Amino acid sequence: MSESAQVGANGCGEGARAVRPVAFYRDVDRLFRAGAGGTPGLGQLLAPGPLVLSPADWDMRRRRFSVIETFFRVTLDLFTASLHGEADPRIAKLLINDCPPALGTDHHRGLAAHLFTPPLFFRTDEAPDGTLYEIQCPGSGWGEYELVRDLYAQHGLLDGETSVPSLARGFVEEVTALGLADEPILHLTDNASAPAGVRYFINRTRPQLRYFSWDADIKSLDCGLIRSHCFFSTMAENFASRRLRAAEEKGSPLFDVPPHVTFAQKAPMALPFWSVTRGAFPDAVRALFPHTQLVTPDGFEMPDGEHITLHRFASLPKGRRHFYLKNAGCDPAWNWGSQSVTRLHGSSRSVLTALELAARRTAAGSPWIVQPEHTRREPVTWTDPATGEEREGVFHAKYSAYHGPRGLLAVLAESRDHTKVHSQTDTVMRPCAAGPPV
Numbered sequence: 001m002s003e004s005a006q007v008g009a010n011g012c013g014e015g016a017r018a019v020r021p022v023a024f025y026r027d028v029d030r031l032f033r034a035g036a037g038g039t040p041g042l043g044q045l046l047a048p049g050p051l052v053l054s055p056a057d058w059d060m061r062r063r064r065f066s067v068i069e070t071f072f073r074v075t076l077d078l079f080t081a082s083l084h085g086e087a088d089p090r091i092a093k094l095l096i097n098d099c100p101p102a103l104g105t106d107h108h109r110g111l112a113a114h115l116f117t118p119p120l121f122f123r124t125d126e127a128p129d130g131t132l133y134e135i136q137c138p139g140s141g142w143g144e145y146e147l148v149r150d151l152y153a154q155h156g157l158l159d160g161e162t163s164v165p166s167l168a169r170g171f172v173e174e175v176t177a178l179g180l181a182d183e184p185i186l187h188l189t190d191n192a193s194a195p196a197g198v199r200y201f202i203n204r205t206r207p208q209l210r211y212f213s214w215d216a217d218i219k220s221l222d223c224g225l226i227r228s229h230c231f232f233s234t235m236a237e238n239f240a241s242r243r244l245r246a247a248e249e250k251g252s253p254l255f256d257v258p259p260h261v262t263f264a265q266k267a268p269m270a271l272p273f274w275s276v277t278r279g280a281f282p283d284a285v286r287a288l289f290p291h292t293q294l295v296t297p298d299g300f301e302m303p304d305g306e307h308i309t310l311h312r313f314a315s316l317p318k319g320r321r322h323f324y325l326k327n328a329g330c331d332p333a334w335n336w337g338s339q340s341v342t343r344l345h346g347s348s349r350s351v352l353t354a355l356e357l358a359a360r361r362t363a364a365g366s367p368w369i370v371q372p373e374h375t376r377r378e379p380v381t382w383t384d385p386a387t388g389e390e391r392e393g394v395f396h397a398k399y400s401a402y403h404g405p406r407g408l409l410a411v412l413a414e415s416r417d418h419t420k421v422h423s424q425t426d427t428v429m430r431p432c433a434a435g436p437p438v
Contacts, residue, residue: 040196042147044414044423045382047430048390049157050149050164051413058411058434060130064288065407068135071285072118075268078277079260080116083109088276094294095268098331098366099261103235108260112248119263120178120256121171121227124401127374132288133398134266137257138229141400141423142167143197145412146204149431163433165410167402168204174404175209175225180254183224186212188237191230191332194423198229227256230332231264265335266328267367270294273301290371295325295358303372310359314352318345322373325354329366343419344370373419380415382428395428396421 079095081087083105096104123139126132146167152158175181187202189195202211212218221239228234234257237243243253262268269292272281293300299309313321327340334340344351358368378397381390395415402409411432414421421427 038196038199042144042429043194043425044144044427044429045385045425046148046151047380047382047428049430050152050433051430052433052435053411054435057130058432061401061411062408064130065403067284067288068124068403069118070282071268071272071288072263074280074285075262075271076116076118078271078280079262080113090276091271093365094270094367095262095265096330097265097267098329098334103232103261107235111244111260114251115244115247115255115259116262117255117258119258120254120405121174122263122403124403126399126401128376128378128397128399129374130399131290131374132269133290133371133374134269135263137263138227139400139402140193140197140229141412142171142402143199143201143204144194144423144429145402145410145431147197147200148429150204152431159433164431167410168201170402170404170409171201172205172208174406174409177406178225178254180225181209183253184210184212184215184218184222185225185227186220186223186237186253187227188229188233191228191233193229224253225256226253229257231257231259231261231330232332233257234259261330265330266292266326266369267330269371270328270367270369290374292369292371294328295355295362295368295370297356297359297363300370310355311352313344314348314355321345321351323370324373325358326369326371327366328369331366334366341420343373375419378415380428380430393417398422399432 078087078091082089082091092105092108096108099107119137122135122137123141124132125134125136125139149158149164149166152164158164172181175185187198189198192198202214206214210218212220212223221242226234226237226243228237234240234255240259243255244259247253247255247259257264269289271277272286272289273292274294291301291303295310297310299307299313302308321344323344325342325344327334329335342354344354355370362368375396377394379392380395380397381392383389384391393415395417396419398414398416398421400412400414402412413430413432414423415428415430416424416426418424418426423429
């Protein structure tokens with residue numbers, strides 16, 4: 001058969017350029033790979049090397065995992081009991097808050113009990129002393145951490161292979177321990193704050209793990225692990241109902257972000273301090289978080305136990321108003337990154353206006369919380385992207401700890417000359433190493 005006849009036999013129209021079918025498919029694969037790559041670059045500032053934490057700091061974050069597990073378990077027990085009329089109905093109302101009706105009370109009452117799980121992978125944002133600002137499941141920054149670690153390795157800045165843990169390697173090991181190493185993964189990136197970092201992380205875990213839309217011959221419904229950055233993304237995915245039925249009946253797939261709203265918000269942090277639920281939590285759980293209070297029209301409780309009205313709080317001197325006001329609901333239009341986070345350090349009038357609005361929203365079912373400020377400035381060195389010179393400063397520090405189902409995987413330090421530190425373009429990023437025992 002002639003070459004032109006071959007092309008015609010494979011579906012090209014009359015007059016098409018004669019190309020062998022093998023070359024045709026090879027070239028389309030090449031074009032696809034080149035066209036889907038992208039060149040976003042890193043959006044943060046780089047430190048010239050990792051930050052070495054003291055063994056005590058690293059061990060504190062490692063040992064704390066069991067306390068976080070207790071927080072997850074008690075919160076889920078309270079929520080499910082409230083849903084089914086076995087505990088105060090205000091608990092379920094607080095946690096369902098901004099959910100649309102289709103994903104509200106009826107959805108949660110209809111979930112099988114074994115689907116009320118904590119997140120498999122999550123990130124904690126915390127103060128230098130370890131106090132947790134929030135828990136994100138799974139949270140962004142995994143790929144950026146791995147990218148900077150890879151850069152350090154390329155430049156010979158790592159002290160041995162394990163001093164700065166590889167998140168990609170840790171993730172593969174955790175998935176393997178779950179018995180899912182041979183199961184394809186569906187990773188939804190639609191609500192990721194930095195999708196390029198997610199793509200980098202996915203690629204760093206291949207070929208050990210395989211992904212739908214990344215690896216050949218994988219169908220979406222073949223996936224045994226469903227990853228997302230948002231409860232609503234998990235439930236809006238086109239096969240969500242089929243996956244839920246399969247998970248209820250056969251135990252597969254597993255959901256990284258579980259199909260309930262419990263931990264897709266900051267409201268659970270108020271439960272260990274709320275009069276309705278305080279008694280269910282041990283003191284060790286309360287010690288994880290800042291003194292977290294719901295903002296109500298009647299005011300809230302201060303860390304020393306004093307009940308304070310909104311007007312009285314706003315009238316305090318600025319030096320006594322080192323607090324943050326935060327949206328605590330599940331609506332991703334509000335509860336995203338550092339959006340809807342206000343430092344209550346402005347004029348008395350502006351603070352009172354913000355608190356009164358938050359109190360009205362809480363009363364209407366969209367919770368807001370106040371937390372005392374836990375911050376500390378620390379020295380930091382970074383490389384100037386314009387000149388390549390090293391620069392120094394004393395910036396506000398935030399730490400992010402990355403966790404898998406069995407515990408701590410890695411720690412990232414971020415520093416910025418502002419009280420809100422959240423991976424902005426002027427934020428210095430430093431993967432952390434555990435220092436040698438003293």
